[in-house]
Amino acid sequence: xxTVTVMHCQPALWRxxxxxxxxGSCHLHTTSSHASSKDHYKVxxxxxxxxxxxxSARMKRKFGAENVAVVEPxxxxxxxxxxxLVGAGAKSLASSGRPTASVMPPxxxxxxxxxxxxxxxxxxxxxxxxxxxxxEYLIVALGLQLHYEKIKGLPDIEDWVKxxxxxxxxxxxxxxxxxxxxxxxxxxxxxxFPNTPVKCAGAPQKIMYLTDAYLRKTGKRSKANIxxxxxxxxxxxxxxxxxxxxxxxxxxxxxxNLRQNLIEVRxxxxxxxxxxxxKPGETKVFEYEMLHVTPPMGPVSAVKxxxxxxxxGWLDVNKDTLQHKRYPNVFGIGDCTNLPTSKTAAAVxxxxxxxxxxxSKIMKNEKPDRKYDGxxxxxxxxxxxxxxxxxxxxxxxxxxxxxxxxxxxxxxMFHMKADVMPHLYWHGLLKGLWGGPGPYRKxxxxxxK
Numbered sequence: 001x002x003t004v005t006v007m008h009c010q011p012a013l014w015r016x017x018x019x020x021x022x023x024g025s026c027h028l029h030t031t032s033s034h035a036s037s038k039d040h041y042k043v044x045x046x047x048x049x050x051x052x053x054x055x056s057a058r059m060k061r062k063f064g065a066e067n068v069a070v071v072e073p074x075x076x077x078x079x080x081x082x083x084x085l086v087g088a089g090a091k092s093l094a095s096s097g098r099p100t101a102s103v104m105p106p107x108x109x110x111x112x113x114x115x116x117x118x119x120x121x122x123x124x125x126x127x128x129x130x131x132x133x134x135x136e137y138l139i140v141a142l143g144l145q146l147h148y149e150k151i152k153g154l155p156d157i158e159d160w161v162k163x164x165x166x167x168x169x170x171x172x173x174x175x176x177x178x179x180x181x182x183x184x185x186x187x188x189x190x191x192x193f194p195n196t197p198v199k200c201a202g203a204p205q206k207i208m209y210l211t212d213a214y215l216r217k218t219g220k221r222s223k224a225n226i227x228x229x230x231x232x233x234x235x236x237x238x239x240x241x242x243x244x245x246x247x248x249x250x251x252x253x254x255x256x257n258l259r260q261n262l263i264e265v266r267x268x269x270x271x272x273x274x275x276x277x278x279k280p281g282e283t284k285v286f287e288y289e290m291l292h293v294t295p296p297m298g299p300v301s302a303v304k305x306x307x308x309x310x311x312x313g314w315l316d317v318n319k320d321t322l323q324h325k326r327y328p329n330v331f332g333i334g335d336c337t338n339l340p341t342s343k344t345a346a347a348v349x350x351x352x353x354x355x356x357x358x359x360s361k362i363m364k365n366e367k368p369d370r371k372y373d374g375x376x377x378x379x380x381x382x383x384x385x386x387x388x389x390x391x392x393x394x395x396x397x398x399x400x401x402x403x404x405x406x407x408x409x410x411x412x413m414f415h416m417k418a419d420v421m422p423h424l425y426w427h428g429l430l431k432g433l434w435g436g437p438g439p440y441r442k443x444x445x446x447x448x449k
Contacts, residue, residue, distance in 0.1 A: 039109075041069040044125060044135035046115050046302075048072025048100055050345050050429060051141035051334035054352045057105045057432030059139070062360070065107025071127060073114040077103045078171055079425050081345055084203055084381055085418060087168040087177035087292075088210035097171070103430050115142065118306040120327045137329050137359065140315050142303055144199060144335040144343070146170060147296040152264040152273075154293065163267035167293045168207055169199075180290040181211055186223035187289030189215075190272050192262040193230035194296040197314075199335050199343040201237065202378035202390065204230070204294040205245070211290070212252050213383040226253075227286060229260035229274050237342070240398050241380065241390040244407040248382055260284070262293065303336055314338035319394070320371040321358045322351060328362065331355055339374070341394055345425065346377035346436065353435025375399055375436060379417040387413035391437075401437040403444050 043059045045052050048070050059068045078097045085091040104110050113127035118140070125133045146169060148154055155163055157172050164184075166177025181189075189211050193204045208228050215221040228249070235249070235256060236242040249256050257274075263283070264273035272291055276282040298304075304313035308324060315332040316325050319339055324330035333351050335343040354372040361368045374394025379387045386409040393399045400406045406413070428434030 039069070039131070040134045040136075041109065042067035042136045043069075043139065044133055044137070045070045045139045045141060046118070046125065047141035047143060047334075047336070048074060048077065048104065048110075049141060049143050049334065050425070051143075051348045051352065052139070053077070053103050053105070053430045054348065054432050054434075055139050055141060055333060055355065056108050057430065058352065058356045059359075060105045060108050061432065062356075065105065066109075068105075069109035069111055069133065070104065071111045071113060071115055071125065071133070072100060073112060074100055076100060076171075079345075079422055081200065081379075081425075082418075082422055083168045083174045084206045084210070086174050087166060087181075087207050088214060088384070089178045089182065090210075090384060091418070093171070093175055098426070103426075105432075115300075115302040118302055118308060120306065120308055120324075120330055123329070135329075137363070138327075138331070139355070139359075140303065140308065140330065140332045140336055141334050142300045142336045144197075144297050145300050147196075147298055148293070150296045151262060151293065153267065154265045155267045159267070163265075163291075164270065164289060165265070165267070165291045165293060167295065168203055169295060173293075177207060177292060180292075181214055184211075184215065184220060184224065184290050186220065188225045188227055188287055189290040189292075190227045190229065190286050190288040191292045192272070192274075192294050193228075193232060194294055195231035195261040195277060196296045196298060197343065198294060198297050200378065201342050202380050204228075204292070205235075206381040207292055208254065209248070209252075209380075209382045210384065211292075212254060217384075224289075225255065227255045227257065229257045229262065229286070231259060231261040231277055233258055236380075236390070238390060238392045238396050238398065240407050241388060244388055244409075245380065248409075265291065265293075300336060310338050312338070319374070321368040322355045322372060323358055323362065323368065331359060339372075341374040342376040342378060342392075344376050344378060345429070346391075347375065349429050349434055350375040350436035350438065352429070352432070353438075356432075356435070373399070375438065379413060379421070381414070381417060382409050383414075385411050385414050387417045389413040389416070399441070401441045401444060 045056045056070045076097045077100045082096045113129045116128040117126040160176040161179045164180045166180045167173040191208045259277040260274040263275045272286045299313035310316040315337045317332040334348045357370045358368040378390045389406045
């Protein structure tokens with residue numbers, strides 16, 4: 001999965017998953033005293049997810065810790081790409097999270113609150129505890145919002161195990177996926193993909209392949225019908241990898257239905273209702289023994305309700321430089337932006353190096369001289385020991401790091417996904433030291449890419 005977005009506190013119900021509880025006074029990372037009611041920083045970073053932490057680390061090196069502040073309410077920071085393996089029982093949830101205090105760059109001011117309002121005309125941000133913070137430069141890295149509530153009939157999270165429902169997209173629901181898989185007996189295992197932008201567009205089918213592998217390993221596959229219902233008109237957006245995936249689903253007897261959008265769950269009957277997007281109003285009911293829900297997603301309200309948003313509510317940035325189209329001292333990174341590429345942690349890494357360069361140039365009143373090519377990556381987990389490493393650009397053209405055919409399933413790529421990438425995330429990206437594989441790609445391809 002993408003575009004790593006830090007979950008807020010962990011209440012009992014999913015409807016509360018983006019509320020912030022017990023914030024009290026705003027504590028700073030560098031002191032134990034209360035913050036003043038108004039503060040000013042040279043660089044203000046909104047969001048403490050992958051984009052926010054990596055940019056705060058980079059800005060600290062550039063301007064000094066005392067000139068950088070990060071607004072983030074969450075006590076925990078999660079490496080969400082590993083949740084694919086957590087949902088399949090191959091990794092623990094605990095291994096995916098660390099205290100936010102441990103990843104916040106030392107000395108940087110941590111404003112432990114939620115962004116309530118962004119006012120770019122006055123270079124001011126208001127938090128939900130009443131604090132007003134002014135800035136010289138603003139970096140928006142607020143991620144996106146999960147909208148489980150838009151699926152009619154979806155029960156409260158506390159009942160998901162009973163109703164055999166899971167979702168790898170939330171810290172509160174990912175272990176429910178493993179419970180549903182572990183308890184599977186016979187029938188349909190149904191997987192959905194919503195009719196909205198999503199983070200890590202490969203994740204909904206990764207858990208499907210892992211479910212297939214688990215059921216084969218436990219001798220239950222002959223009693224299972226695996227169904228992937230996607231709202232998209234394709235299995236995957238890049239043809240090279242889509243062709244490889246179609247071969248896999250055919251060989252493993254997985255049913256794929258295109259242009260099918262989950263609109264309702266009837267938990268008491270264990271039924272999922274999908275609408276045919278090519279024939280609006282036409283629905284089909286699927287009975288399930290296991291249901292994996294990928295929720296509709298959208299922009300966070302603080303961005304959507306500000307003058308920084310485009311018509312759809314996403315942060316409106318230049319796709320080459322990541323500078324805002326109307327406010328030159330505002331920049332964006334990650335899932336909250338309208339960049340026309342897949343929302344992933346790999347994209348954040350590549351964006352961070354470009355954004356670092358852009359900000360340096362802008363602050364010197366110079367023109368940005370490096371362009372983001374849309375690089376993103378999706379390690380498509382196809383079993384408990386194989387991965388297809390999809391890498392591509394804005395145009396949907398493969399932009400592969402290694403001089404091999406990455407559309408083939410490989411054990412080495414699974415090792416990268418499960419073991420190397422988490423280490424690179426915690427010790428490279430979040431430290432502002434990893435800007436994507438671009439330089440290594442040139443070396444691997446002898447300078448030709």
